[in-house]
Amino acid sequence: MVIECQQLWKIYGGRNAACAQDGRTVENVIEEAERAGGHVALADINLRIETGETLVIMGLSGSGKSTLLRCLTRLVEPTTGSVSFDGTDLMKLNRSELLALRRSKMSMVFQNFALLPNRTVLGNVELPLEIQGQDAKSRRTRALDMIELVGLKSREDFFPHELSGGQQQRVGIARSLCSNPSLWLLDEPFSALDPLIRHEMQDELLRLQSSLSKTVVFVTHDFDEAARIGDRIAILRQGRLIQCGTAEDIVYSPADAYVKAFTAAVDRSRIIKAQRFIEPGAPAKMDGVLPLSATLKDVSQAFGTGASVVGFHDGDRNVVGFMRRENLGEALVQAAL
Ligand SMILES: Nc1ncnc2c1ncn2[C@@H]1O[C@H](COP(=O)(O)OP(=O)(O)O)[C@@H](O)[C@H]1O
Ligand SMILES: [Mg+2]
Structure with missing residues (x-):
């Protein structure tokens, strides 16, 4: 699964047409959009993510990380620009084609777990397959496999409130893997967890990824986490892609002071x-x-x-x-x- 964004813009509010570049500089377009009352969340993002790669998106709060992640599936509709998926232009798909693609090829893990409180672990994990219309027996078999994969065997019948934060996020991970997506999107999945559990979950993710080899886009604001998990790290500031490279590139030659500040506390x-x-x-x-x-x-x-x-x-x-x-x-x- 290769994903490519070209000249991707997201402007919340304001007049949408404002961001066609037509030879203007990115700064000009931003100024104009803001004058029209818009908020530029992504400005001219160009990015290619290779099959099997884990790309981490980093940046301060409000820098556009979640917006970028969501634009990759059109959960947030880009204002202009293109997003392609193994060469398929996502912007050209109609509503039902898009839904079908999302259900079969993409899945997302959220920071706040987003589990259904009135369903058991099993009920939550099998949900994506239920939505796909799979029969009860085969989706149960698959869901039980996923529950075992994330280390929650024997907890199938627990409800979310009976689990710790780390366990709840394991359910979120099992659910997201149930449909065997090619593109796996994780939006600050471990931010709500305390540091020890967080480290354990990072190990778990690395273990899963070494056998699954999916294309992964992972959002975090923690450089240590980014360096452990990512093949490359993309750094956003106010909607601009400031630098994209390996952790080593970023530590050794940061593009600017903003990037450098992220790596200040890191053991180089x-x-x-x-x-x-x-x-x-x-x-x-x-x-x-x-x-x-x-x-x-x-x-x-x-x-x-x-x-x-x-x-x-x-x-x-x-x-x-x-x-x-x-x-x-x-x-x-x-x-x-
Ligand atoms: N639905 C929305 N309407 C208006 N502004 C939004 C909306 N969603 C996000 N924003 C703004 O866009 C910017 C980027 O947000 P977001 O992508 O959530 O950043 P991050 O995930 O890096 O914290 C922020 O300034 C945020 O306030
Ligand atoms: Mg966010």
């Missing part, structure tokens, strides 16, 4: 890879080997256990570079800049 050595500091070739002698994807933190741990030269392999067991213990300090200083 856990994100920046040793690869950019290594010497090429194989060393005459080495005390350990790490993958090229190792972070400076991994390397410093290897040195901490007594190694003085560490080699790096390319995944095919070829050693393609190395680092000496005495060069780590310089790398850490560089990374902290």
Whole structure:
């Protein structure tokens, strides 16, 4: 499932036609829309999300994250621009085609869980299949599988109020996976959970994603969460896409002070890879080997256990570079800049 947004705009209120660019700058269009009483929630977003990729959308509250996520399914109708789904232009679908596509290919997990209070775990999880019109037996089988997948086996008959926040969100996740969507959208799914549970749920998501390989768009305002979960991170500010790249790109070369502020509290050595500091070739002698994807933190741990030269392999067991213990300090200083 490849998703592509081109020149996507969302203006709430005001006169909608205002945002056709016609050679004007983005700033001009924003000014004009605001003068007409509109609120620009998304301005000229261009983004491509690859099959199997996990893209995280980050930004302060009000920066347009939920609006962007919802525009991807037209739950929020974009003002102009295009959204395509494996080459199908979503903007050209009529109401029933859109509903059919949403039901079969997309699903969403919400911050506040959005469970039906008068239905059991099983009743909530099987809901999407009920809406699709599947028969009771097959939807029950599938729902029970999903409940087991998220670790809630034996809780099928509980009601939402009998579960903890973390368990309720597991129900939300099971429900969203029930229809086996190709595109999985999560809007701050763990924000309502306390930090320990949150970390556990991130692990759970990573575990699920490693076997499911869906195209995932995940909204958060927490950079640590973004870095753990995302292949790439897209940063929004006031509806503008400021930067899109790997956690390492963003930590190592933030586009501006706004982006940098998100990464201020981050342990950079856990994100920046040793690869950019290594010497090429194989060393005459080495005390350990790490993958090229190792972070400076991994390397410093290897040195901490007594190694003085560490080699790096390319995944095919070829050693393609190395680092000496005495060069780590310089790398850490560089990374902290
Ligand atoms: N239905 C709406 N009508 C008017 N303004 C809205 C609506 N939904 C969101 N907004 C505004 O659009 C901006 C972006 O909102 P949102 O996408 O919810 O941001 P985020 O999810 O990043 O907090 C905010 O300023 C918000 O107040
Ligand atoms: Mg939001």
